[in-house]
Amino acid sequence: MSGGVFDPQGPIALQERNLIILVVVIMLCVAIPMLILLYTFAWKYRAGNKKAKYDPEHVGSAWRQLVWWAIPAVVIVVIAVINWQSTHALDPYKAIPSSNPPLTIQVVALQWKWLFIYPAQGIATVNYIQFPVNTPIHFELTADAPMSSFWIPELGSQIYAMAAMQTQLDLEASSIGEYTGKDTEINGAGYAGMTFLAKSTSQADFNAWVVSVQDAGTYPALDLNTYNTLAEPSQNNPPAYYSSYDKDLYNTILMKYAASAATGTVVGTSTMPADMPGMQM
Amino acid sequence: MIHFIFGTLTWDALPHVWYTIGATASIAVGGLFFAGLLTYYKRWTWLWKEWLTSTDPKKIGIMYIVMASLMFFRGALDAAMIWLQQSISVGSSQGYLDATHFQQIFTAHGDIMVFFVAMGFFFGLMNLIIPLQIGSRDLAFPFLNSLGFWLYVAGAVFINMFFVIGGEFAASGWLSLPPLSEIMYSPGTGVDYWVWSLQISGLGTLLGGINFLVTILKMRVKGMTLMKMPMFTWTSLCSMALVIVSFPVLTATTALLWLDRFFGMHFFTTTAGGNPMMYVNLIWMWGHPEVYILVIPAFGIFSEVVATFSGKRIFGYVSMVCATICITLLSFLVWLHHFFTMGAGADVDAFFGIMTGVIAIPTAVQIFNWIATMFRGRIRFTTPMMYFMGFVSLFTFGGMAGVLLSVPGADFELHNSLFLVAHFHTMIVSAALFGIFAGITYWCPKVMGFKLNEKIGRWAFWLWIVGFFASFVPLYILGFMGATRRLDHYAATTGYQPFFIIAGIGICIIAAAALVQVWQAIVSIKERKQNLDTTGDPWDGRTLEWSTRSPVPFYNFAVLPEVDSRDAFWKAKKAGKSAEPVKYEDVELPKNTAMAIYLSGFVFLFGFAAVWHIGWLAAVGLVGSVACVIVRSFDEHTEYILPAADIEKMEKMA
Numbered sequence A: 001m002s003g004g005v006f007d008p009q010g011p012i013a014l015q016e017r018n019l020i021i022l023v024v025v026i027m028l029c030v031a032i033p034m035l036i037l038l039y040t041f042a043w044k045y046r047a048g049n050k051k052a053k054y055d056p057e058h059v060g061s062a063w064r065q066l067v068w069w070a071i072p073a074v075v076i077v078v079i080a081v082i083n084w085q086s087t088h089a090l091d092p093y094k095a096i097p098s099s100n101p102p103l104t105i106q107v108v109a110l111q112w113k114w115l116f117i118y119p120a121q122g123i124a125t126v127n128y129i130q131f132p133v134n135t136p137i138h139f140e141l142t143a144d145a146p147m148s149s150f151w152i153p154e155l156g157s158q159i160y161a162m163a164a165m166q167t168q169l170d171l172e173a174s175s176i177g178e179y180t181g182k183d184t185e186i187n188g189a190g191y192a193g194m195t196f197l198a199k200s201t202s203q204a205d206f207n208a209w210v211v212s213v214q215d216a217g218t219y220p221a222l223d224l225n226t227y228n229t230l231a232e233p234s235q236n237n238p239p240a241y242y243s244s245y246d247k248d249l250y251n252t253i254l255m256k257y258a259a260s261a262a263t264g265t266v267v268g269t270s271t272m273p274a275d276m277p278g279m280q281m
Numbered sequence B: 001m002i003h004f005i006f007g008t009l010t011w012d013a014l015p016h017v018w019y020t021i022g023a024t025a026s027i028a029v030g031g032l033f034f035a036g037l038l039t040y041y042k043r044w045t046w047l048w049k050e051w052l053t054s055t056d057p058k059k060i061g062i063m064y065i066v067m068a069s070l071m072f073f074r075g076a077l078d079a080a081m082i083w084l085q086q087s088i089s090v091g092s093s094q095g096y097l098d099a100t101h102f103q104q105i106f107t108a109h110g111d112i113m114v115f116f117v118a119m120g121f122f123f124g125l126m127n128l129i130i131p132l133q134i135g136s137r138d139l140a141f142p143f144l145n146s147l148g149f150w151l152y153v154a155g156a157v158f159i160n161m162f163f164v165i166g167g168e169f170a171a172s173g174w175l176s177l178p179p180l181s182e183i184m185y186s187p188g189t190g191v192d193y194w195v196w197s198l199q200i201s202g203l204g205t206l207l208g209g210i211n212f213l214v215t216i217l218k219m220r221v222k223g224m225t226l227m228k229m230p231m232f233t234w235t236s237l238c239s240m241a242l243v244i245v246s247f248p249v250l251t252a253t254t255a256l257l258w259l260d261r262f263f264g265m266h267f268f269t270t271t272a273g274g275n276p277m278m279y280v281n282l283i284w285m286w287g288h289p290e291v292y293i294l295v296i297p298a299f300g301i302f303s304e305v306v307a308t309f310s311g312k313r314i315f316g317y318v319s320m321v322c323a324t325i326c327i328t329l330l331s332f333l334v335w336l337h338h339f340f341t342m343g344a345g346a347d348v349d350a351f352f353g354i355m356t357g358v359i360a361i362p363t364a365v366q367i368f369n370w371i372a373t374m375f376r377g378r379i380r381f382t383t384p385m386m387y388f389m390g391f392v393s394l395f396t397f398g399g400m401a402g403v404l405l406s407v408p409g410a411d412f413e414l415h416n417s418l419f420l421v422a423h424f425h426t427m428i429v430s431a432a433l434f435g436i437f438a439g440i441t442y443w444c445p446k447v448m449g450f451k452l453n454e455k456i457g458r459w460a461f462w463l464w465i466v467g468f469f470a471s472f473v474p475l476y477i478l479g480f481m482g483a484t485r486r487l488d489h490y491a492a493t494t495g496y497q498p499f500f501i502i503a504g505i506g507i508c509i510i511a512a513a514a515l516v517q518v519w520q521a522i523v524s525i526k527e528r529k530q531n532l533d534t535t536g537d538p539w540d541g542r543t544l545e546w547s548t549r550s551p552v553p554f555y556n557f558a559v560l561p562e563v564d565s566r567d568a569f570w571k572a573k574k575a576g577k578s579a580e581p582v583k584y585e586d587v588e589l590p591k592n593t594a595m596a597i598y599l600s601g602f603v604f605l606f607g608f609a610a611v612w613h614i615g616w617l618a619a620v621g622l623v624g625s626v627a628c629v630i631v632r633s634f635d636e637h638t639e640y641i642l643p644a645a646d647i648e649k650m651e652k653m654a
Helices: A011-044 A062-089 A203-214 A224-231 A249-256 B002-006 B018-040 B044-052 B057-088 B099-133 B142-165 B190-218 B231-263 B276-310 B317-330 B335-342 B346-374 B383-405 B408-414 B418-448 B454-480 B497-526 B568-574 B595-612 B615-633 B644-653
Strands: A103-110 A113-118 A123-126 A128-132 A137-143 A148-152 A156-161 A167-171 A177-183 A195-201 A240-242 B587-590 B639-642
Touching: A011 A062, A011 A156, A011 B346, A011 B383, A011 B408, A062 B317, A062 B346, A062 B408, A103 A128, A103 A148, A103 A156, A103 A249, A113 A195, A113 A224, A123 A128, A123 A203, A128 A203, A137 A148, A137 A156, A137 A249, A156 A167, A156 B335, A156 B408, A195 A203, A224 A249, B002 B615, B018 B044, B018 B142, B044 B057, B057 B099, B057 B142, B057 B418, B057 B497, B099 B142, B099 B190, B099 B231, B099 B276, B099 B418, B142 B190, B142 B595, B190 B231, B190 B595, B231 B276, B231 B317, B276 B317, B276 B335, B276 B346, B276 B383, B276 B418, B317 B346, B335 B346, B335 B408, B346 B383, B346 B408, B383 B408, B383 B418, B383 B454, B418 B454, B454 B497, B595 B615
Parallel strands: A103 A137, A128 A195
Antiparallel strands: A103 A113, A113 A123, A123 A240, A137 A167, A148 A156, A148 A177, A177 A195, B587 B639
16 A cells, blocks of 8 residues: 555654554464454364363362463563653654754644645645655644644654644655655544545755745735634635744743633743643743 | 523434435334333333333343344444445445444444443343342342432443434544544534433443342352352452442543533543543543453453363362453453553553553463363253354454554554454454343343244354355455544445455444344244253353242242362262252342432433533433432332242242
8 A cells, every 4th residue: 555654754754653563463473363262262162072171170279370461462572662762762752863954843733734834844734744854843732723633654653733832743755755644633523524635745855945935025925813813713725825923923832721800810931831841942 | 591591502413314214213103112012001000110120130131132133133234334435435436324423333333332232231140140140139228229220221221312302413433532533623413412321321331230249249259259159250359349449540541631621621531731642541541441341241251151061170269260360350451452552651562562561362262261171071052152252262263463552662653543443343342242141042041031043043143154254354455455443435445345345245244143143032922932941051051140049929939058179060970969948038129119210310310401401401400310219218108028938938939
């Protein structure tokens, strides 16, 4: 099949696919013999087979129970080691080592579209990202909407985007191509249409694209008013481009819910939920 | 004034779209048909006196199973509607449902199947069998049992009520996670219906949990120590312990959500210091144990089935009990694996991932022991045994998918995809549902006095197996292709459609299987004379329920048995113990009571008032339910004596 988890186009997705195959193979080592035993016994000890030995009081022994517990325990210990190591290796917050400097993209989940902000390039897009191949992309994610989950299957890991909080995700594409990104968490009527195009291109093409979007004559600026209109619920949005954006936009969105006008809470880190590792202001 | 009387319930809320009008019409037609039958056969008094007000756990058990079966057809209809939409809503076609309606349907499907089908069936089977297995004539608290059932019914009516009364159902997924379920994003009545349906039925579940735990701990027959209890009793005990610990969490969490919605509080809002992730943690602290509440009793049923039909004692009883207890305890240490993608950090994710993997150990031990029980047995492949074979085959792969999802690095690529949906359906269908089918077939002769038709039962089994593969294998593949769950529409270029169509064919086969099961029930009742169980022990059973006659008399045991070992009844049979001269004694039994119906009715009114903001009705509901409790607690005459002479007479006639 083309596309999806088994068609990895980046180092994270590749490691994750290999991890899936490895864990499945290890488990099959127990599952297949177990099922063979099940069907063998079912056939051999069927009531019609009077030749088979019948021992109604046969209940086993302690050492046999020990074996029963030991076999899956060994497998699970092996998987636990893999689990611990892979979880740390594939920590979505972990920077991907590369000779190319990472590209930061800020992501805001809206009802029901994705807003992308390129801080270094000074541009913003809706439902479309472009990035250079073989370059780590550092996503910083939040939401101005119900909880959403950001996923590009061919590139690897997904992560939640939540209002008033920031999560991070590091991905990289190792080949040029177009991938579909999506939301995986139900977040309202426009959920299914909340997809975006993720395009990996050469560095030169990326640079040219950035320059083209930066043209204020072609694309509008994303000031706070434009943003508020954009943030209104809408479905199946086509890609949109903004030649510039309000410099405080991302932080304004992040702080929008933390500071409450109703209760007059002081804006500051103390009002942020403290239990989110990776929370950064 | 109008607002005072009707709250927010207005004409506009009443049914006015095709599916609510359709459902209202079918509920009305069904109700009228049923009422007509009762009137024609003059059975209203019989229904009220013999069934609705009964405190006999066997009758309550049957009512649970009837109710759960009805809800199964509602939930299955939802499933069919989901699949139909997903099969046709591709590219330029938007299917036949709008997104919100589609989301309401999958929300209702999940809640109904978990709370009202699986839970209902298990409470039904426990009511039927637990007292018999432990040699008791009743439960510890017969009134609470009746109340638990009627609260379950009230909750079930509540979740279907929007069809008739109007409003809408929640479109926020079966756990209604905030902030989506907060008033800001879900301003309608849907989430309120959801909250109060779960509040009411959850209260009933908790009462049932307490009742069965106390019953199993305090009412076992003389000589039956804990380590001599049958496996189904053990697993029910563990499951009920989980209910008692986890259901208050559900009640509290959904109550807090309602406070947010009604009083504008900020427990789980994104604003004013609320924290939605708190809800996600809390709901899964209940939600994960809930999965085991459904699966553990099924393990018990399969333990009984495999031992009986292999003609052997269960292999490694002590080990089985330990494994069950391990699963029970571990089920509280894994909730975070439902949201590795929250970004809690590698240490936290790895801990919960490893704990999840650890649960696979006791589960695998149980499977080994079942297989070892078959070793040197004389296996009779009756329908329950077929379901056991189907269960182990499917559950092994579903469990592997589960262990795979417990590895965060893999979960990051599979979370919220159709792979996940396929995984938990494999687990719930193979364990809970097949367990229920096996249990009903296995214990039917005990309760009804006749066996179910074997031939039709096998047909249903094979249709279930084929239908299951056709439905869920495509979902595993779709998950790997990157298809997310809950899609009401997708692009043609994704290539998902053929797989959804195969899955849709699968649901048709499953529907056929369910219809064959209805047919099986009808044929079995019609031809019951050919399948009568005159011995009380049709399967050559091992546990105490088979020592009494079939169908079980309402006093369960004419003379209480005594137990000196596991499989005491089996031993007695093998030793050829002849019937000793029996000495009958007077028996104390609970009287019927309608108070549980009244009390549930008032609780229902309170929930209704809470959904539609009707102050006076909430007061009526609250005062009424408290009054019912007070009236009931002053009733000193809740039991009656069945004289020994009457029992002797009935036993001689039988």
